[in-house]
Amino acid sequence: MVDDTRSIPHADLLEVRGLTKVFGQLKACDRIDLTIAKGEIHALLGENGAGKSTLVKMLFGSLEPAAGEIRWKGKPVRIASPGEARRLGIGMVFQHFSLFEALTAAENIALSLDRDTPIGDIAQRARQVSAAYGLPLDPGALVGDLSVGERQRIEIIRCLLQEPELIILDEPTSVLTPQEADKLFETLERLRGEGKSILYISHRLEEVKRMCDRATVLRHGKVVGHCDPRGETAASLARMMVGTEVLQVVRQAPEGGATREPVLEIRGLTRRPAGPFSVPLRGISLTVRAGEVIGVAGVAGNGQGEFFEAVSGEALQDDAGMVRIRGKDVGRTGISARRLLGAAFVPEERLGHGAVPTMTLSDNLLLSRYRTDAKAFLAAAGVVRSGVVAAASKRVVEAMDVRKSAENPEAAALSGGNLQKFIIGRELDRQPALMIVNQPTWGVDAGAAARIRQALIDLARAGSAVLVISQDLDELFEISDAIAVMHDGTMSPPLPRAEATYEKVGLLMGGAEPGHFEHAHAGAA
């Protein structure tokens, strides 16, 4: 770790001193110092909840700092609104896109430009930028109909049209295939070549090492170091981010192979789109056997949510045989009946899907278990035995090391990682024969993520079948025995772990036909 702030020859574009932001009791950013030089790609590293997003929101004028100073080209500035940030020359590509689904790409772009730009000219200018940087875009398309990658291109083009000198990108590759990410890096390097500065937020260490000139590392809202990422290893960067060694997940190969009992069988699962912008499922088949972890990779918005709803029974199938759990056709039965067969489910959204934000932990335990544990939790006439439920809730909290501030707090009062541990623990506590998890560690800190992943592997090794849907390829490679890929509502056959590579999976995520790897590879090279 080298503090080389003074040795950089470039003029400083942006200088931040002592920037602080407080939410209630929590110091989200605590006296942050940061310097960005002209023409550099500067990485901002940190775990979930380290304060990265809060910091860049202050730089972009969406949040008001409590204390501290921002200097732009040497002059102190007060950035009171995103409009002012744009006028200074700061552009932003959000992690959770700030797009409008019911409007066209051109209208979306128009909304962030100066008032006097005629709407008609914008499509033209967008086309020019799109051609110049190799970012294909149809200005007339409705955003709701576009894929996540296409939406990100709108965000980037919208940003570039403002001709910014500093571009902030918040976790841009988390929604891209590895190949799409490579294209993005080319664009970023070109921008650097043009003398623009980039503040690049990521927790993916390999890409930071590969592309960034300098890095600033945040932990618990504080700067813990500045460094040159090219001189570090992924492990040393991770240590800086997390502060301690991260638990290594241990995975042994399962025994028995195809002779083990199939627990979940999906046969020709097809589903019409449920809402205006949802993805239809087309002929998905997959078997998950006892003792194994099957991963489902895919870029967000390719039907994973719809697939989860169909398999969990939140949405019923047209034909009972489309989903079988432990040998029973369940396509026409709801989620409670599927749970009674031994299945457990963990959805992607924690607040408002897996848990009711305004209800206590023990109420949220009852939420998914009032049927499976009816004998224990319910007395005659449907009266809830709240003492028994509270005891079960306490058991889960202890088993999963859930950190909380009150005895039985509302779900919304827990941090993302702790709530996820509770939700996963709530299902593990039942010893399910089948566990289906969507995005097990999305937005969860490294310690909790490792614990959750290990728990899933241990469940499988104890004889249950586990299906994990995730956008995080590293995670899937860490825990899966085989990886299937979803693209546009279809699913590839699972690739056994020994045959799966990032490249193969990445091509499938981008829509390549399975069995055409060599061909696609030749084309890409």
Next chain:
Amino acid sequence: MRLELVKRPQRSMLFSALSPFIAFVLTAAAGAIMFALLGYNPVKALGTYISPLTEVWQLHELAIKAAPLILIAVGLSVCYRANIWNIGAEGQFIIGGVVGSIVPVLYPTYESWLLLPLMMVMGMIGGAAYASIPALLKVRFNTNEILTSLMLVYIAENVLDWLVRGPWRDPNGYNFPQTAQFNDYAILPAIASSSGRAHIGFIFALVAAVLMWFLMKRMLKGFEVRVMGASPRAGRFAGFSHGKMVFFAFMVSGALTGLAGISEVSGTINQLQPVISPGYGFTAIIVAFLGRLNPLGIVAAGLVLALTYLGGEAVQTALGLSDKVARVFQGMLLFFVLGCDTLIHYRIRLIGAKAEPAAAQPAARLEEAH
């Protein structure tokens, strides 16, 4: 100068309990200002407003007015907890009154102790059936229940109007638009006939409130209602059916409202008239919110709102003001209750014209801001 909301990490128990009282005080203050603007002595006018509390027979009247408000609001609280917006209670009240009156109107000579229970059950069925229309339209055709339930109020009013002017008009009633007086077996008994008119409809209200409190607080069904209201998606994940919940909430609410309707007709009016409700179905919405959607809170809130009716009548007689004063008080009360509820989830901060750094800005509560 502007107000800014700062989310509390946990809901404030203090303001959960205090908010109805703050709202009550603010309403009284706003009422005093209103009386002053109208040229009346505000202290005297407010005194007149609460004067009904000083006489026993007036307390009976209070119970008479509170009974339908509590019954309806207890039902509505189930709907609103489930995030289902039944605002057509006025119509369900009327239809409950009409259906419950079928036997005493068509068979005026039928005298039996079975008659009253029969009327009550029919009233509940009538209210529930009428409430199931918006439920059906919502579940089957995805139609907005706010608008359909409200439109059904106007239709119910016309049904009642037609009945009492047409087929059900009392043939010996000198052409007045009303049915014949019910016989004694069709009239709800009084609680204490020596001191006033209050009938056992008020007991129905108290029993309903206690039962509903138990259902909502301790039973799985109540849990289901709360989950569906707070987060329908989590409810679906739990395996609860939204469609069934819509029917459940509307029909429970409709049945209780129908019971209120027939109790009012049987116990208070003793016959059907073109108008059988001074807007109970709408006032009960206020009762439900003032009672924090908690059945026991609703009992207290129902008594408060009943007082606004009696107080309105009192200022009308004593000061010659329009009886709409009651409605104004009710409207203001609901506004203040909703506004004070914000304090449960947020702290309110007053920001000066020149924004200071947030940490240096002390938080000012709403009371201080006022």
Next chain:
Amino acid sequence: MEILVAILLTVATAATPLLIAAIGELVVERSGVLNLGVEGMIIMGAVSGFIAGYVTGSPWLGLLAAIVVGALFSLLFGFMVLTLATNQVATGLSLTLLGLGLSGMIGAKFVGVPGPKLSNLYIPGLTDLPVVGRLVFGQDPVVYLSIALTFGVGWFLFRTRTGLTLRAIGDSHGSAHALGISVVGYRYLAVMFGGACSGLAGGYLSLVYTPQWTENMSAGRGWIALALVVFASWRPWRVLGGAYIFGAVWIGQLHAQAFGIPVPGQVLAAAPYAATILVLVLISRNKRLTMMNTPASLGQPFVPDR
């Protein structure tokens, strides 16, 4: 023929208050706010418009007062839902309840008093043309104003930058806030525009439609206007069509009663409300289409983080 022309003329006067109130509410809902207080704002506009017209003797000043009072009254709703982030459904309802009470109290002394009436347009030559003359050139000025308002709002929403911003806020207030758009500011203006329109609709009722003040004279028109917005899939020109259909139903039932059609008057009086339910059922049946058309943030509370 004379009778038919007379009926058609009254259809326009019955449609106009519905149209104006619904167009106002359409703008409010396009910004993502659901104001169920339309009925209350209409009745406040009706009573204040009547009193101002009666006192000044000028129906125009009456209409102006109705607009101002409607906008101010909506501000109460705006403060609650936009600044205090209260539940929009409950707050809108309370605005209606308060409006019905307040108007009854304020207007108690004016019930049945004859007030001023806005006269119809008369253009020599044109208005004298047979049949079309009075229909096209002989309505009262507010009828023309309401049609101009419809096209003005259509142009504003779909042809101007500010209109685009308003629609964007209705689609996603979170995204709009992230881009630095003042969500709450725009919504305040939209809510006040809606209030002004409802006020005007009320003033029209008490100064043109039945030039007098009676309690509850809005008679559910605010609710029908809300239904019209849904029926029109949040598109101004469809509101125009819907308002005239409802105007025709309203007038049709009045004339049917006058002609002594052998149906109880109550059945006819209930017809507009039953028609509203029917229309809502027909338009909402296609769930996907409804989801597509509804402003995505409609009714959701919004608290900006700072």
